[in-house]
Amino acid sequence: MAATYQDYNEMEMMITAAARELEDNTIVGVGTGAPCAAAMLAQKTSAPNLVIMFEAGGIDPILPEMPITVGDSRTYFRATKAGSMADIMEAGARGMIDYTFLGGAQIDMYGNLNSTMVGSDHQHPKVRFPGSGGANDFASFCWRMMVITPQDKRRFVEKLDFLTTPGWLKGGDSREKSGLAPGAGPYRIITNMALMDFEPQSKRMRVISVNPGYTFRDVQDNCGFELLKAAEIRETKAPSELELKVLREEVDPYGFIIGR
């Protein structure tokens, strides 16, 4: 409460970094939690005309508080439309959705995600997770897919137990060859340690900036595969006083996500 705005935690850093990636006058498909907070922060700072969509049908709400599910009544509070899942996904298929944020239990160097299971036998999983939900669809349709996730070796793996949601698949031109719409794919991976993009030819994950207090070495040590390095690795700009103020006072005043 009495903390100065110069203090910030890693979740605040990630949400702020994510918000800055969202250009104004675009549409973002989000879920609950950090992605939703990032979109709300962007709306209240750099992207006032950013439009939020939720996969269950909520279009362009004026969010009164953080939703608990992507289908609860907050997701279309004073919205311009309360539609259907098909409305959202088909807007995506038509090329109308610019960004989406996704997550998973595992991610590989091409940005592919696993949210289905741990184990090697599909009918007898060691651990069963929810499955794709709308993630595979959003990742297939939206132009730029992003992930906000903690940086650790259990999560950033050489090989997924199950490829639930497409990133760049096997890299190179494999995604486009699979039949997925050209021009769309993973764009940014945002962790507590770094910001990553994908090298344009190989489509391998590449560190483009490290967060204050971390080095490339830290990032690589917490990643189960070899990361590429951008020609110049910058330091991620820490959250500004304004960003923190809006995030803490307007976006997540009860600290559900930022934990304050």
Added chain:
Amino acid sequence: MAATYQDYNEMEMMITAAARELEDNTIVGVGTGAPCAAAMLAQKTSAPNLVIMFEAGGIDPILPEMPITVGDSRTYFRATKAGSMADIMEAGARGMIDYTFLGGAQIDMYGNLNSTMVGSDHQHPKVRFPGSGGANDFASFCWRMMVITPQDKRRFVEKLDFLTTPGWLKGGDSREKSGLAPGAGPYRIITNMALMDFEPQSKRMRVISVNPGYTFRDVQDNCGFELLKAAEIRETKAPSELELKVLREEVDPYGFIIGR
């Protein structure tokens, strides 16, 4: 006006004969004109729970007067639903629509219809008609297709200039083999002279009853192809006093269709 109910004209005979074919607790897809009058007459006499649908989206209206188009506001006046064309046609595709009434410039012995053109060159028609509209769809989807049409040689032809809308196609099992849903097809042809069905094996048009004042010979003389005869050809029951009263006073009080 002063006519007794025993007098009736051929349009009244046709509408009455058509109305009697509609079982209660079923759904009929209709257009404007005689089919709509037949459905309204059935609702007010033998089939009070008959549901009327219009292809543009009107479902189960309480028709205040005869619609001018199948999409005007009368077609969903106090309806249970004002839907879409897809709502109607997909209800048909799902097997929900029992009957439909169609028409055309030409009809052949299998109940196929032409409402597209006269001539032999599609890009240079001698006479251009509207085309299928929703007729091909209704004929493909609804279980029992019926036609109300004047009996004459120009209309009942050996060979259509253009097969717009499927009847039994080439007869026999050709319709089912074409890929159209099994069990659906032409059911009754209602003219000013007779009532016809289709012989179950060959699927050729067959006279089952002749209207008062006509003989099988009259029907055949006004038909461009050979008609089959039912084992016993009955005389169509003339419109009853009640049927005429309802038709003239409630269904078409201004005589738009029955011409009184």
Added chain:
Amino acid sequence: MSLPIIAEGVGVLFANPDPDLARAFSRTKNRGQRNKVMSLKQASAEFVHDGDYLATGGFGSNRTPLAACHEIVRQKKKNMAFAGHTTTHDFQVLCAGKTFNRVDCAYIVGLEARGLSPNARRYMESGAVEVTEWTNYALAARLKAGAMGVSFVPVRSMMGTDTFKYSAARLIECPFTGKKVVLLPALYPDVCVIHVHEADMYGNCRFKGISVADIELAGASKRVIITCERLIANEEIRHDPSATQIPFYLVDAVCEVPFGGYPGNMPYEYFSDEEHLKEWITVEKDPALFTAFLEKNIYSCEDHFQYIEKNGGLHKLQALRAKEFLLKTGA
């Protein structure tokens, strides 16, 4: 294992069914909540181009953007392709301007219970217009495929008919059931015009009564022009988000055109002007008369209000409102 293509229509495809072209176009659009209100004249000039594939909303003479059809004719747009999907009076107006030379036909030249348009028939019988045949549902389904962002959709009609033969559909065997099914190519119109009751400045729309295929049409079209009876505040839209049928991000222009569906029927507003629609059919029989009629009713008009004023003006509109509501008014 493979799916045989059993038959193919010989008709020409007038619009490319590839969703990636539509996606590439979508990507260039500004998706912010911008003020899109402009005159119909400006919207037609900016978003309707010679050679475009055009489609109109509503059902022929019901909630149909007839003011927009007049404006397109007035601006002498040419060489367009047109979706003849449940078209009646809109088709008649566009034929009067010789606006198109390619038509996807499901229902054309006819005016339902009103008869046939003599001029539309002359135009369609002249050989000047290339025609591909479909059905009303087939065109609605092609638009649905477009709105879904795919390249085709299956239907179970059209089989065994000349309608199929002169279409650009394909007949295949379903890989799941082994049964025959028709594949219809997606339709992505370059531009469409839809007439609605209410829209806000961003293009959020709502209308009452049947939707025909307008939701699909708005979703499939690259550019969408909305004409509305009334502009309303965005707050009004946000007050009842369940009622919004067409969302703003699909829309390029919002034109407030009260009575924009005249002389057709606008549900819950005004009934069709049957007297004037009859006049259209009558004068079309005589090409010289028809030329004068078009000069009076389209070319010399500044806008749709002038057209209405020449045909009865406010008194006519009041009478048509009474007719829509089945009111018996004095005289």
Added chain:
Amino acid sequence: MSLPIIAEGVGVLFANPDPDLARAFSRTKNRGQRNKVMSLKQASAEFVHDGDYLATGGFGSNRTPLAACHEIVRQKKKNMAFAGHTTTHDFQVLCAGKTFNRVDCAYIVGLEARGLSPNARRYMESGAVEVTEWTNYALAARLKAGAMGVSFVPVRSMMGTDTFKYSAARLIECPFTGKKVVLLPALYPDVCVIHVHEADMYGNCRFKGISVADIELAGASKRVIITCERLIANEEIRHDPSATQIPFYLVDAVCEVPFGGYPGNMPYEYFSDEEHLKEWITVEKDPALFTAFLEKNIYSCEDHFQYIEKNGGLHKLQALRAKEFLLKTGA
């Protein structure tokens, strides 16, 4: 010329995608406007059968027919197949009853921001349930194909993933564009339950807020059970036909179940009971506790009102209403 099938998922199809079977079933239905009002107990007994393919409307814990899920568990339905389409608390309840042994999975065992269901995970990790993988949109699209009366629908997701590999979809080359596209088999559930705000005695329904995939679900299912917050008069439906979302002819049973979406969120009525939903997760960690919890909250309850009364009753409902409307009430 032929369309090659490039790849096929190895998953099992739990429902036949042939529209002719669905049509044959439709043909047997009485389509008159009949009074279909009955108790949820009666509707479940009559229309939900062991072994059926079941689907639920809404979105997991939002406008979800949770009273019906309880009743199905109470009636000990078994060996069902289930559409795990955006399912969360509904899946959790049905898992508690070991109701199904086959699941089309898009989103299961998860409870969104609330976490994961320990019992659902145990059940799904036990090997007792056969699973085929899909995505949320894929299941919505499969229902759309069902509602359209066709056997499949194309989509452009799932390619290149294990989600495709463990599905029952096919990858083909589009005959119009030459590009790859996924074909999804139509889904015709034997029975579905949808919770709405208002229905009349014939089954005409309307609801507010997002529709998720409920329009498609009602159109695709062979039998449809409606639970509604309130029965309304048919006159009310006919007063505004544009508002009707599910028409009567699709519906088999209408059950008035106020608070039938509790403990989930019913938009514009009551917010979710987060406290009680947290209790579900907590007690699921201990199988013995969970058995007692189910006995108390499902098996020993006569109906949904008893369940609500055991968990706060009218006071709880009033508080949830305030929460839905973001009202700050005293204390």
